[in-house]
Amino acid sequence: MRISTSDFSLRHTLECGQFFRYYPEGNGYFVLAGDKILRLEQSGGRLAVAGKADTDSVKALLGLGDNYPHIISGISKDPFISAAIRQSYGLRLMRQEPWECMISYICSANSSVGKVRFCVNRISENFGKKISFEGREYYGFPRKLDATEKELRECGLGYRAAHLARTLESVSPAEVRRLARLGYQDAKERLMELDGIGDKVADCIALYSLGFPQAFPVDRWVGRVMKEQYIRQKANYRQISSFAAEYFGHYAGYAQQFLFNFRRPGQPATER
Numbered sequence: 001m002r003i004s005t006s007d008f009s010l011r012h013t014l015e016c017g018q019f020f021r022y023y024p025e026g027n028g029y030f031v032l033a034g035d036k037i038l039r040l041e042q043s044g045g046r047l048a049v050a051g052k053a054d055t056d057s058v059k060a061l062l063g064l065g066d067n068y069p070h071i072i073s074g075i076s077k078d079p080f081i082s083a084a085i086r087q088s089y090g091l092r093l094m095r096q097e098p099w100e101c102m103i104s105y106i107c108s109a110n111s112s113v114g115k116v117r118f119c120v121n122r123i124s125e126n127f128g129k130k131i132s133f134e135g136r137e138y139y140g141f142p143r144k145l146d147a148t149e150k151e152l153r154e155c156g157l158g159y160r161a162a163h164l165a166r167t168l169e170s171v172s173p174a175e176v177r178r179l180a181r182l183g184y185q186d187a188k189e190r191l192m193e194l195d196g197i198g199d200k201v202a203d204c205i206a207l208y209s210l211g212f213p214q215a216f217p218v219d220r221w222v223g224r225v226m227k228e229q230y231i232r233q234k235a236n237y238r239q240i241s242s243f244a245a246e247y248f249g250h251y252a253g254y255a256q257q258f259l260f261n262f263r264r265p266g267q268p269a270t271e272r
Contacts, residue, residue, distance in 0.1 A: 003047040003055055007068040009090025010042040016261055018208050019094050020104055020117045021124075021141070030133075032124070033061055034097045035140030037133045051133065063092030071213075075248045075255040080229050084262035091257060094208060098180065099173040100141045101209035106164045106196040107157055108204070115156070122155035123147075144173055163196025170194060184212040199237045207253040216244040216252045221263045 014022045014029055021032035028041030028048070038051035038058070049058050059065050076082050096104075100120075107119040124139040127147060131138045145168055152161035171194055179187040187210055191202040200217050207215035218226070218240050226240050227233070230247065248255040 001049045001053075001055065001058075003049060003058060003064070005042070005045050005047050005064060007072075007090055008042075008047070008062070008064060008092060009088070010040055010047065010062075012088045012091035012261075013062060013094065016088065016091055016257055017113055018204075018257065019096060020113065020120050030138075031061075032138060032140065034100060035129055035131070035143065037131050037138050037140070039134065060095050063094055066092060068092070071251045071254055075251055075258075077247060081248075081255055081258065084258040088258055088261045091254075091261070093213060093254060093257065095211060096209040097141070098176045098205065098209040099143075102167075102176050102191075102197075102205050103141075103145065103164065105201045105204045105208075106167065107160055109160055109163075109196065109198075109201060111160075119156045119160075123152075126151070126155060160196060166195040167197070180210040184214055187212065188215070199241075203241070207256075213251045213253045214245060214249075216241045216248075216256045218256075219260070222256055222260050225259050225263045 010029065013019075014031070023030040025039070026041075027043075028039060031038045031040055036051060036053055038049055038053055040050075041048045047058075047062075072085060076085060103123070104116060104120050108116045111119075120141070121139070123145065124141050127142040127145055128139040129142075131140050147155075147165065147168065149161045149165040152164055155161075157164060179190055182190070184206060188202045188206055191197050191205055192199070197205070200219060203215040203217040206212040207217060216222075218237050223237075223240060226244065227235055231240065231243055235243070244252045244255065
């Protein structure tokens with residue numbers, strides 16, 4: 001299957017730190033999303049897709065339905081963000097499966113991208129379904145996760161295992177998916193009722209899986225660049241998020257992702 005694309009970079013989209021289960025291979029990537037695996041290769045304005053997926057689901061996963069020129073025009077407020085956009089032009093916000101995204105970001109608290117990838121892969125290997133694809137074996141993410149704290153610690157989660165174990169007891173995959181029907185603030189408040197989910201993790205889940213582009217996760221890198229370039233004074237999470245929402249508007253989450261990449265030029269995203 002081939003999909004025509006414009007204003008899209010597969011590399012920037014996959015490697016910007018929002019998504020964890022991808023593997024560079026030759027001129028493309030293997031991408032594990034839920035219990036599916038895809039091989040993606042981009043050549044100019046064409047995206048070649050191998051694997052069991054239809055065009056609409058691939059476009060949804062990669063954010064290809066977004067009105068990119070409109071979004072970029074709306075967030076290009078100043079020379080600094082404009083430079084950040086030029087560096088990673090074509091980056092799209094992905095629409096991940098909410099259950100997998102929630103668990104992944106609970107694993108991400110005070111951790112590196114490499115560590116999160118390790119934990120999510122171990123969860124998949126221990127509880128997911130084996131998938132054979134192009135002569136190799138992979139593991140899909142479990143549709144439902146029945147795991148004890150001890151089993152989660154064996155997946156490398158450390159202290160996060162206790163938080164995740166309690167959250168698994170209190171919410172189902174269907175309930176997490178239904179949060180997309182709520183407004184942004186209501187969905188965020190519900191997420192923050194769950195163990196192991198604070199402001200930043202809730203905003204990551206809202207932005208990367210529930211379809212709320214106004215969410216503005218503030219990790220240490222984004223916090224630094226916002227205080228250095230925009231607020232120019234001490235500010236807490238809520239103050240930074242509030243400023244970003246007013247300044248960048250409805251697509252503040254896109255601005256966040258560009259700023260995150262720009263704060264560490266020439267380096268892969270290593271900490272969320």
